[in-house]
Amino acid sequence: MLFSTQEFLILFLPLVLIAFYSVVQVRIARQLVIIAASLFFYGVWNWHFVPFLVLLTFINWAIACQYSKSLNKIWLTSGVILNLSMLGFFKYANFFAENIDDLFGIHHTTWNIIMPLGISFFAFQKISYLIDLRRGDKHIYSLVDFFEFVTFFPQLISGPIVRHNEIIPQFEKNPVNPQLWENISKGLCLILIGLVKKAGIAESIAMTCNPLFDQAAQGHLLNITEAWVAAIAYSLQIFFDFSGYSDMAIGAALLFGLQLPYNFNAPYQSHNLQEFWRRWHMTLSRFLKDYLYIPLGGNRCSPARQSANLITTMLLAGLWHGAGWSFVAWGGMHGVGLTINHGWKKIAPFHLPKPIAWIITLSFLLFSWVLFRAESFSTATHIWQSMIGLNGFGTYKIRHNVVFYLAILLVLFCPASQNLVNNYLRPSKWIAIVGGIAAAFFILLIGGRIPDAFIYFRF
Template sequence: MLFSTQAFLILFLPLVLIAFYNCVKIKILRQLVLISASLLFYGIWNWHFVPFLVLLTFVNWIIACQYGKNIQKGWLTGGVILNLAMLGFFKYANFFAENIDDLFGIHHTTWNIIMPLGISFFVFQKISYLVDLRRGNKHIYNLIDFFEFVTFFPQLISGPIVRHNEIIPQFEKNPINPQLWENISKGLCLILIGLVKKAGIAESIAMTCNPLFDQAASGQILNMTEGWVAAIAYSLQIFFDFSGYSDMAIGTALLFGLQLPYNFNAPYQSHNLQEFWRRWHMTLSRFLRDYLYIPLGGNRCGPIRQSANLITTMLLAGLWHGAGWSFVAWGGMHGIGLTINHAWKKVVPFSFPRHISWIITLLFLSFSWVLFRAENFSTASHIWQSMIGMNGFGTYNIRHNIVFYLAILLVLFCPSSQNLINNYLRPSKWIAIIGGIASAYFILLIGGRIPDAFIYFRF
């Protein structure tokens, strides 16, 4: 089920809220409501994988309990290997088999493996928990708490990647408390902002972005204007699509009195690549930092080793996004970019003015997003050639051009959603009226469209 559908907004979510608040005073009942609703939410997409989600969650809980009884780290190591094996099989089996067959000149017949929705996200949750146990965290949770942590539907499919110690302690707190109406009002505002980002901006920009990438993939030559429009359009589309999902997830959780970590903080206002990764997909960035980059040695070693750690981390980040060499290369671009960023600060005795470094960062991101979006290296190469003027200048008629230019202004100059809600929004009947009208409009708007899945569902 998609957040940006009438079925979710006017049927599923209200019914779950009614059931939840009817038994909110009894912890186990409100937890069972959320677990049941989450499994239903997941099952509406594909019921075949509900048993897999339940079984994998139960096995991870058993592993944690066994470790709690005898403190043998082999249980945790085995659990991490199991989770990685599940992720590797469903997401990468065909990719690795195809590349191995290519080495021997054998044609690979693609295996019919359907990837469970959200596996990259809920596997990372389980891995972080098991690794935390191995590092000395002694939290062994009961089965209901652990199931709610893993399956909680707002973050189940595409994050944010929530850590156990961020959300499980919140389960003890009755949502009916002095913060109730503040949580509900902020939650509704975030859901509306996310809906506007997804249905109003990302899907409108996709009508410009997708045809241009399709033309490049088919071998058609794009002129310079078309190349830049394609790159900028996808940079905007992926931000508004994924940050819109995150806003709706965080807002939905607030309706149940639960706070999820923020995932975006105006990333296109970054002045260098290091700052960008502190602002973009923040929960993934910290996962990569805490569970990969730092264990590899982080910045506690010499410059060559640190560079290797950065590049390795980003190569694996690229592979996490998709089973394809273009994703790996995209991660490599960012790894090299981060290495240069770190080296520049240590070696070069001057810094660019902030507005120049901002422009350089945006240019790098625009070129790198082309590789992320392109179906293959050939498509990316065609668009890059156009961007540097090798195919002439030309013009292009941007669809929904007002939305396109407004989106550019929003990402470059406006505060993030959470800063807007927390620091600028104040209770007002006019905000409530405008928000209600906007909500009704966008709910009607999405009812007349074929549902378009969020971009990160494929990862």
């Protein structure tokens, strides 16, 4: 079930809210409503994986309980290995087998392995909890608390990647409190903003982006204008698509009185690559920093070792995004870019003017997104060649050009969604009227379309 569908917005979500608030005074009852709704939400995609999700969650909880009794860290290590093994099998088995077979000149017949939706996200949640226990955290939760933490449907499929100590303590708080109507109003605003981003902007820009990348993949030579439009369009599409999902997830959670961590903060306004990763997919960046980069040594070591740590972290970040060498190379690009960024800060005799730093950063991002989106290295290389003018000049007519140019203005000058809702929107009947009309329009709009899954669903 997708957030940007009529089934979710006018059927599933309202019914779950009615059930939730009808038993809201009883903690266990409202938690069971959310767990049941979350398993149903997950099962709509494929019921066969609901037992897998339930069993893996139960095993992780049992491992934590066993550790609390014995204090033997082998339990936690085994749990981390288990989660990584499940992630590795479902997401990377064919990738690794294919590459091993290629080394020996053997043709690999692809195994029919269906990846459970959201495994990259809920596996990381469990891993972070087990590692926290290993580091000295003493929180052992009830089975119900742990199940709600893992399965909570707004963040189950594509994040944000929520930590146990950020959300489980909130379960105890009755949502019917003085903040109730503020949470509901902000939640509805974020859901609407996310819906506009996804259905109004990302899907419109995709109509420009996808044909250009498809033409490049088929060997058609793009001119310089087409190549830059393709790169800019995908940069806009992936931002509005994924940040739109995150806005809707955070907004839906607020309707239940739960606050999820923010995931985006105007990333294309960054003046360097390090700042970009503090603003883009913030919960993944935080996870990689706390559970990979710092354990490797972080920046508490020699410059050479720090560079190796950065590149290793970003290579694995690329691999996390997809089982393909283009994703690994994309991560490597960012690793090298971050290394240069850190080195420049340490040895440069001057700071670049902010406009120049912003142009360099944005140009790097545009070139790197081409590799992330392209179906192959050859396609990415072709588009890069076109971007620097090697395949000729020309023009291109952008579809939905008003949306395209508006999207550019929004990413460059508009505050992040959460800042807009928290700092700029104030209770007003006019906002309510305009918001209601916009919501009705976009709900009708998505009813006439074939549902288009969020980009990060496949990661």
